[in-house]
Amino acid sequence: EDKPAKKPRTDADTTSVFSSLSEFSQGSEVNLLRYKNLVQTFSETYGHAPKFIARAPGRVNLIGEHIDYCGYGVLPMALEQDIAMAVSTNDTPTLTLANVDAKYETKQITIRAYEIEGHSWYNYFLCGFKGVVEEFKISPSCGMEI
Numbered sequence: 001e002d003k004p005a006k007k008p009r010t011d012a013d014t015t016s017v018f019s020s021l022s023e024f025s026q027g028s029e030v031n032l033l034r035y036k037n038l039v040q041t042f043s044e045t046y047g048h049a050p051k052f053i054a055r056a057p058g059r060v061n062l063i064g065e066h067i068d069y070c071g072y073g074v075l076p077m078a079l080e081q082d083i084a085m086a087v088s089t090n091d092t093p094t095l096t097l098a099n100v101d102a103k104y105e106t107k108q109i110t111i112r113a114y115e116i117e118g119h120s121w122y123n124y125f126l127c128g129f130k131g132v133v134e135e136f137k138i139s140p141s142c143g144m145e146i
Contacts, residue, residue, distance in 0.1 A: 021035045021036060021039070021053075024053065024055065028080070031080075031082075034084065035053065035084060037100060038053065038084055038085075038086050038100055039053070039086055041086075041098075041100045042086035042088075042098075042145075045098050045106075045145075046088065046096075046098075046145045048088065049088075050086035050087055050088050050145075051087060051088045051089065052086075052087055053084060053085065053086050053087070054084070054085045054087060055082050055083070055084045055085075056082060056083050056084075057078040057079055057080070057081070057082045058078070058079040058080075058081040058082055058083075059076045059077060059078055059079060060076070060077055060079060061074040061075065061076050061077075062074075062075040062076070062077055063075050085125075085146050086146070087144055087145070087146050088144065088145045089142045089143065089144050089145075090142060090143045090144065090145060091142060091143070092142075092143040093110055093111050093112060093140075093142075093143055094108050094109065094110060094111065094143040095107075095108070095109045095110075095111055095114075095125075095126075095129070095143055095144050095146065096108050096109075096143070096144070096145045096146065097109070097122040097125055097146050098145075098146070099121060099122075104121045104122075105120075107120070107122045109122075109126065111140040111143060112139075112140070114126065116130065125146065
């Protein structure tokens, strides 16, 4: 007898929280392998397992390009393609950003004094980090390994 699929736990009805990579990959064998590789690479790079993994799906706007930030409506649609990050915190004032693809350099950045310049892969993360810090008016008190 098949049991009904377990609905993921949510925090404040906005974030799905999964207890295993199998649940996290939502039935995709390809994604399960990607996420396992992410955890393995993180563990090899930092010497310990990540505290959590975060995933953001890709998206396309079915109508309107460049109009969303002008205040007009768009019709976004999530894609299976995604960005996934394995994350752990530490007691240093440093962000260490590593990529599973060795062709991208690992970058260490002081969380209280950094510049976002050029077109390096890690700047995508830094822009999001800066946005959260500014939007919520917080002063980061710990570093992260990503």
